[in-house]
Each structure stands twice: as structure tokens, then as C-alpha cells.
Amino acid sequence: MLKQSNDEPKPMTSEDFDELGVTRFFGRGDIGARNLLSGWAEAEDNHNWNDGPEAALVMTLRQRPEESCLLSVEGRPFLAPGVPRQDVTLFVNGFRVAFWRLGAGETVILEAEIEPEMWLIRRGGALARCAWHLPDSTRPRDISGVQDQRQLGFCFQSMTLWPRRQTGIRR
Amino acid sequence: MPPGTLPEILGEVALDPDGVLHGWCWSPGRPAERLTLDILVDGRVAASVVASRFREDVRDRKFGDGYHGFTLALTRQLARLEQAGIVAARERASGQVFWQTLRGNFAVPADFAVRVAAMAAGINGCAGMLPAPPAPDAGAGRMVAAAIGAAGRILAARGGSVPAPPARVTLAYTAAPRVTVILDAGDDAERDFATIAAAAKVLAAIQAELLLIDGGADPRCAMLAARVGNLRYFHDTRANPAARRNMAAEYARGDVLVFLRMTGRRVDLGLTALEEALRTDRLVAGAGIASLARLGVPDATSRLVAAPDCPPLGLDLAVERSLFAELGGFDEGLVAHNAFVAAEFLARALAVQPALVWLEPRAPDDPDADGFQPLL
Numbered sequence: 001m002l003k004q005s006n007d008e009p010k011p012m013t014s015e016d017f018d019e020l021g022v023t024r025f026f027g028r029g030d031i032g033a034r035n036l037l038s039g040w041a042e043a044e045d046n047h048n049w050n051d052g053p054e055a056a057l058v059m060t061l062r063q064r065p066e067e068s069c070l071l072s073v074e075g076r077p078f079l080a081p082g083v084p085r086q087d088v089t090l091f092v093n094g095f096r097v098a099f100w101r102l103g104a105g106e107t108v109i110l111e112a113e114i115e116p117e118m119w120l121i122r123r124g125g126a127l128a129r130c131a132w133h134l135p136d137s138t139r140p141r142d143i144s145g146v147q148d149q150r151q152l153g154f155c156f157q158s159m160t161l162w163p164r165r166q167t168g169i170r171r
Numbered sequence: 172m173p174p175g176t177l178p179e180i181l182g183e184v185a186l187d188p189d190g191v192l193h194g195w196c197w198s199p200g201r202p203a204e205r206l207t208l209d210i211l212v213d214g215r216v217a218a219s220v221v222a223s224r225f226r227e228d229v230r231d232r233k234f235g236d237g238y239h240g241f242t243l244a245l246t247r248q249l250a251r252l253e254q255a256g257i258v259a260a261r262e263r264a265s266g267q268v269f270w271q272t273l274r275g276n277f278a279v280p281a282d283f284a285v286r287v288a289a290m291a292a293g294i295n296g297c298a299g300m301l302p303a304p305p306a307p308d309a310g311a312g313r314m315v316a317a318a319i320g321a322a323g324r325i326l327a328a329r330g331g332s333v334p335a336p337p338a339r340v341t342l343a344y345t346a347a348p349r350v351t352v353i354l355d356a357g358d359d360a361e362r363d364f365a366t367i368a369a370a371a372k373v374l375a376a377i378q379a380e381l382l383l384i385d386g387g388a389d390p391r392c393a394m395l396a397a398r399v400g401n402l403r404y405f406h407d408t409r410a411n412p413a414a415r416r417n418m419a420a421e422y423a424r425g426d427v428l429v430f431l432r433m434t435g436r437r438v439d440l441g442l443t444a445l446e447e448a449l450r451t452d453r454l455v456a457g458a459g460i461a462s463l464a465r466l467g468v469p470d471a472t473s474r475l476v477a478a479p480d481c482p483p484l485g486l487d488l489a490v491e492r493s494l495f496a497e498l499g500g501f502d503e504g505l506v507a508h509n510a511f512v513a514a515e516f517l518a519r520a521l522a523v524q525p526a527l528v529w530l531e532p533r534a535p536d537d538p539d540a541d542g543f544q545p546l547l
Contacts, residue, residue, distance in 0.1 A: 022207060022219040029223030029238030030205055045225035045238075158242075 017125060018059050020069065023160040031159065035059065037129070041150045047075070047157045051150045055132045059161060064119045064126040067164040071130070073110045074159075077102040078152040082143045086153050089133040092118050107157070114161075180206075180262045181234060182222075184270040190246035196222045196262060196269065197234040210243065211259040211268075217248040219263070249274060291318035340368040341400030343375035350379040350446060351425030351492075353416060355509065357433035360391035366438060367399055373439040377446040380424060384415045413501035413512045420492070420500055428492050432509060434485035441484025441531065448478060448489075454526040455489040456517050461528040463514035464521065471518075474525040481531045487513040494524060 024030050025046060032043030039055035040048050059071075077086035085103040089096065090112050098112035119126040134153030140146045184194035196206050205223040209216045222241040230237025245258070259271035294315070352374065357363050367381065374381055380403065385392045387408035396404035405419055420428055427449050431438065448455055455478070456464070465471040487509060498519050501512050517526060 019207075019219070021216075022221060023241075023243060024221045025224045025241070027223070027225060027238075029225055030221055 020163040026156045059128045061126040070162040072160045075156045079105040086136045091131040180267045180269045190249045193242040195240045197239040202235045207263040209261045213256045294318040348380040348425040350427045351423035352429045353382045353419045356385040356392045358388040360389045382419045412509045414503045417500040429489040430487040436483045440482040452527040453491045456526045457486040460513045464517040467518045474521045481529045486529045
């Protein structure tokens, strides 16, 4: 049974907010310890793997941006014999914003435009729940002799939310 | 920054030719904080980053937990640079710029080609050649290089007239020096070089680093930084001698500061003996300095102990760095000769610490020693 709480949601503190134009890194040093919601493997030094077909993280801003932002995520797909590609779909607060088919085992930068109306106003700030759908995620144990039971699809390394004026997004 | 303290922000940055910037940044005062950096290109913020990547080398060097690295691709931002630009890294909370570099093509004056041609003609003339008109398609750099090469060949053919390259010496690098020798450059760079070269071996033996402070008496002293490996060199023609020495003391890493003046003497024997003395004494003064200080301190005689059989050294003062810092260093308000500034410091130091007096033999060619006959 779900436990109900009568406590009011706490307002966000200054440390809870992300900032436009600031690159942040996955891994134990920053994002891996702060912004991840569900579907993630244990944070490693400088990256986070997803663990399962959906991984979610949250971004928060002090206020809803007035213009489009560009979400830029650096990482590399999990490819192996029998896993020739990774399909990646990004949903932001339920909006489907981008799809990528990754077939090369090299570092890639995934970029997706987030419109102002996609942001939700919550707890005194703007919130975006990013859900990464990774249906091709595979357990290394199932395709080789290793004991790794995580279900891997994409290795997340860094993330930047660029304001429109810095990226040159055109409408 | 007081001697012995760390700067507010520590960090290293490298900008690769492909525009990838990588490095680390850490604050000793906020050791667990992931610092936010602004990367400036020509003074404007081009990118920002939270330095939180793990770097094993940073952890091994005890800079926090090692999660203070970063890497950024500045390819797009740097591509907008039309000419040269300054790329800098600034820690946001403190506003401290802790790294910067010049990136891009250097602008050249409009008459650059004319000046290069004149230079090439001058070089040709020096070598006794007829000035040759430059080839129409020759680049400026190639034209000068060709002229220098031709002049060198002619001079070499004449035999013996090609100047030998300047002598070089490399001081041993000491990661944690016990002694920092702070040497005032004199008015003859060659004499200074000879002194430093003669001292190289003993500096290594006593685990000492050498800081040369140059007030600009001889412009050739600037070349010593290139001719002497591992030399730490400070050049400031505007500061007074006390300020120059204080600045050098701030950057010293040794526990003991030894202030020497350049006398042209061999200092190797003297440094060895002084290092022995510093194992038991916190404060050692040159005889001339002690004589001056004695004039201003009534009971100085009881606090000055003469050291017998001192080899020549050109010593003004040797003092533990902690005592130097405790007394605030040299008085920069005194616009005076180094000897008077050192004597004023010694007079203050004698109030808290007896001094050993370095009774070195006076040399007739030591102008600083003239007139300062020891009164002990």
C-alpha cells in the first residue's frame, strides 16, 4: 500500500537547480549522485549506463525558459556481436522530442530541442523529466561469457542544456 | 598571498589543437565542492562547466577526492575567432581567472614584408654579401631564414668568427627543497652566470632551489632564465629591492630563505657551510648587515654570536621562512639599498631571535661590503 504523506512539497533550494549553458558530467562526481530517477546502473567514475529499457532523469530550472533550449548529451551506445544498433527515443515530460538509431560504436552527441511549453512548473521552478527509451538494451551476460547482468543500451557521459541564443536554433 | 599558503583556486588546463579543452580545478578552501567554471573567449563567456569528472592523477596528488576534472569541445566557439583571441578559464564563485592562453593567428603589421626585407638585407650586409633582392614568391619567414643561413655559411667559411652558443647549465630539480637561495642579479650577466654555474653542484647537494631576482641592471640577465635550467627567475624593474625580495620569498618553497647579493665570488663552499649552520640557527646575518643593525639595537651585542672561519658567500641574511613571515618580511616603505633594508629586518628579528653573524672575509671587489666594517 502506498504511504501517504501530509507534508507539503518542499520548495527547491538553489542547489537543486540546473543552469542553462553549463556542461555537467555523469558519474559519481555530479549527475550520477543528484539527478537520476530510475533505470540506471550504479554510477561509475565518469559515466552512467542505463539499466533496463527506460532510464529517467530530472532537470530543473529556476524558471521556465522563454525560448527553445537544446539538450545536448554526449555518450556512446552499447554495441556488440548480436547487438548491431541501439534505438534511442527521448521523451520530455511525456512529449516525444527525438529519436536516434545508433549503429557505430563511437562517442556521439545527441541533440534535442525542448520547447518552452514542455516544461512543468513545480515546487517553485521549472521541471523536465527526461525518459530515455532504449528497447535494444542487452545484458552482456546473455551474449558472452561475462557475468554482467546489467541491461545496457547507452553510456551517458555529459549533458548540457543550451539556451537558444548560444546554439543558433532557428524557427 | 602570505608565504606558505595555497592560492584560492588550483587547476591545470590544456587546449588541444582540435579545440578540446580539458583540465581540472579545485579550491583548497572548498575541498568537497564541484567548482563551476566559465570559459572565456576574448572576455566573453563561451561555455561553462561543472568540474566533476574523475581524474586519477588529481586524486593521487591529494586534490580532494579527484572528482574535479572537465573536458569541453570549444571547436564551434573557436571557429568564430577571426584573428588571435585569448581563451581563459575563470572559477565562477571567486571570479579568479586561473588559466589563459592565446589562440589563433597573430596579426602582423601592414609593413611587415618591408621590414622583413630590410632585416634580410641587413643580415646579408653584415656577412659581407651583396644585398640580394628577394625572390618574388618567397615567404617572409623563408626569406629571413635563407639570409641567416647564407650569412652563417659565409662566417663559418671564414673560420672562427661564428660566435659559440652561450654556455648552459641545468640546476637539479628538487620537489621539496629545504633551502631557497634568493639571489639578486648584478650588473654583469656573464658574471652572474658563472656564479650560478659554480653553485649548481652544491645547490643539489643541500637540496636547495635558486630564485634569481632581476631589477634590470643588465638586460642580458633576462637570458639567464633560458640558459639555466630549473632556475626560477623574477624580473621587475619597477619594484624597490625590498619588494622584489618579498615577492621572491612568497614564491619560495624552502623552509629557510637565504638572501645573497651577487659578488662574483664562488659561493659553493660558503653555501655548504651555511647549510650546516642553519641546522642549529634560525637566523644568520652577514657581518656588514649585523654591524648596521647593531647601531639601532642597544643590546644587540648580547644577541649576536660570531661564527668563526666563514667562507665567502655574499650573505645578507638567512632566516627561517616562518620567522620571515611572522615579522612581515622586509619593509617595502624603505627605499634604500638592500643592506639597509636587511639591517632593518635584522633589528626587528633580534627582538625575538638571536643571530649568528657570518664573518666572511671581505673582498676588495665587493662594493656592498665596503664601508660596513664589522663592529663585533
